[in-house]
Amino acid sequence: MRTSEWIQAGFATILAVAAWIRPLPAGRRRIVTLLAVLALLAIAAARSSQRVFDPYSVSVLRDWLPVVLMLVPYWQTGQFFMGPNEKIQSWLIKTDRSLLNVVPHLGGAFDRLTRGSIEWAYMFCYPLVPLGLGVLYAAGLRQYTSTYWFLVLVPTYVCYGITPFVPALPPRSIHAEPKAAANKGRVLNLWLLKYGSIHAISFPSAHVASALAVSLVLLHFVPIAGVVFLVVAFAIAVAAVVGGYHYAIDVLLGAAMALIVAAAWFSHLIPSTLITAPAMALAAGF
Incomplete structure (x- = not known):
């Protein structure tokens, strides 16, 4: 299997096991387990499709499969959310106020x-x-897909892994906002979150971690596109705080996750063989 497939299959499985260890309702345990099974079946199906499709098509399919499978651990971690921990939530609110008071000049902006x-x-x-993956394809750099997914999935999944230990509602769910503040973009965002989110924060922010990770990968391989994506990632981080989707601290920590993983890779602390191919002992049976 590819490294990205090992990461996704392994993480989904770990969460499924955790669901049976932690005190969760039976229904939630079944959902977490079912999601893990679906992820494993999707990976197996993609690999087995070589019996039907040509090798190139199968390879492309496996390049893009992580886009869909990234949602699996997000929904899995959502099943661990039984309500906010008041102490943790109070700490987040206090930290948010402290951090935002440090940069009062941004309020006018x-x-x-x-x-x-x-x-x-x-x-x-x-x-x-x-x-971001489409940019790699367009630039003729598809051979770096494994690197792309490693640097994006690792910080994103670390954020997902921490999330169950920091149960809290997002700021938008705590502080009431006037109806006049709603606009089409706000209405659409809230609709998407109502039907597609776990109704809790991901701590650290997985959205910020993945957005910054994508921009850092592209800065290395396609610098011009990387600059554009970096600006967009910064805008996402700012909007996450201003819009009340995340606390400032989890946005900062999400960015830190992406920076740490990217810095480790740029410094050659992560072996290239770990990114491009799984260990032979693990791969032998697949």
Whole structure:
């Protein structure tokens, strides 16, 4: 299997096992387990499709499969959320106020931004990962897909892994906002979150981690595109805080996750063989 497939299959399985160890309702345990099974079946099906399709088509399919499978651990971690921990949530709120008070000069800048532009900026967190892979394809650098997914999946999944230990509601769910503040972008974002989110924060912010990770990969391979994606990633981070989708601390920690993994790779602390191929002992049976 590819390294990205090992990461996704392994993480989904770990969460399934954790669901049976932690005190969860039976229904939630079954959902976490079912999601893990679906992820494993999707990976197996993609690999087995070589019996039907040509090798190139199968390879492309496996390049893009992580885009869909990234949602699996997100929904799995959502099943661990039984309600906010008041102490943790209070700490997040206090930390948020402290961090935002450090940069009071930004308040005016935020006031000048239209609410619509903030909401549309945040919405870029959804298509940014597949767009980044599309840039690699367009640049003729598909051979670096494994590197791309390693540097994106690792910080994102670390954020997912920490999330169950920091159960808290996002700021937007705590602080009431006037109806006049709603605009089309806000309405669409809230609709997407209502039907597609876990209704809790991912701590650290997985959206920020993945967005920054994508931009850092592209900065290395396609610098011009990387600069554009970096600006978008910054806009997503700002919008996440201003729009009340995340606390400032989990946005900062999400960015830190992406930076740490990328720095380890740039410094050659991560062996290239770990990214391009699984260990032979693990791969032998597949």
